[in-house]
Amino acid sequence: MTRRLELLQLARQVKGFMPDDEGEALFSAAREAGERRPEGTWLEVGAYCGKSAIYLGAAAEETHCVFYSLDHHHGSEENQSGWEHHDTSLIDPADGRLNTLPTWQRSVADAGLENTVIGLVGPSVVIAQHFPVPLDLLFIDGGHGAEVAWADYHAWTPKVVSGGTLLIHDVFPNPADGGRPPYEIYCAARESGRFIDERAVGSLRVLRAV
Ligand code: SAH
Ligand code: MG
Numbered sequence: 001m002t003r004r005l006e007l008l009q010l011a012r013q014v015k016g017f018m019p020d021d022e023g024e025a026l027f028s029a030a031r032e033a034g035e036r037r038p039e040g041t042w043l044e045v046g047a048y049c050g051k052s053a054i055y056l057g058a059a060a061e062e063t064h065c066v067f068y069s070l071d072h073h074h075g076s077e078e079n080q081s082g083w084e085h086h087d088t089s090l091i092d093p094a095d096g097r098l099n100t101l102p103t104w105q106r107s108v109a110d111a112g113l114e115n116t117v118i119g120l121v122g123p124s125v126v127i128a129q130h131f132p133v134p135l136d137l138l139f140i141d142g143g144h145g146a147e148v149a150w151a152d153y154h155a156w157t158p159k160v161v162s163g164g165t166l167l168i169h170d171v172f173p174n175p176a177d178g179g180r181p182p183y184e185i186y187c188a189a190r191e192s193g194r195f196i197d198e199r200a201v202g203s204l205r206v207l208r209a210v
Pocket of ligand 2: 017018141169170
């Protein structure tokens with residue numbers, strides 16, 4: 001089996017909320033971004049257990065990019081106890097909080113991607129304020145509440161270089177399908193005139209910075 005197939009298969013097995021077809025679209029969009037701009041710097045907001053990190057990491061490895069996978073690893077609102085996407089096996093008994101960092105580390109190690117996928121552990125906006133490197137690719141899939149999603153939009157999208165790629169997950173134009181904030185920041189990205197649509201697969205949107 002080729003290295004690429006091995007990684008795509010591994011990604012499918014990691015816990016998370018990304019359907020296989022959207023994961024593969026994520027890989028393809030990133031692979032094309034890396035071909036256009038090899039040796040680039042990439043970042044995702046929202047790492048969870050490392051599923052999207054393997055899809056993106058596979059593309060980063062092939063194109064010699066470095067990919068930062070950012071999360072505070074304590075879950076979003078919808079991952080907390082009582083919510084739809086809660087997974088009790090991810091609770092740290094020491095403090096009763098969700099902790100996805102050990103699972104994320106295991107995913108990246110199993111994939112053999114430790115030199116390509118670099119973890120950043122902490123609050124998105126604090127890291128953004130101190131993250132000086134322009135981004136060739138940005139994937140926004142962090143908190144989906146209005147405040148958090150807009151904070152991510154304002155903190156990170158200005159760092160995307162012209163010709164770079166912006167990916168946004170969980171974009172649901174129809175409110176019946178899911179929460180609005182990712183859709184709203186997607187609309188804002190287009191309306192800003194800085195990004196144009198490239199592709200849509202499921203709830204994944206691929207945009208290019210003009
Ligand atoms: N991209 C992942 C899923 C991410 S789920 C995948 O497809 O596999 C959303 C993640 O965002 C959660 O793990 C949560 O901990 C993280 N998150 C939410 N708000 C955050 C914030 N303000 N700073 C850092 N991480 C945040
Ligand atoms: Mg998502």
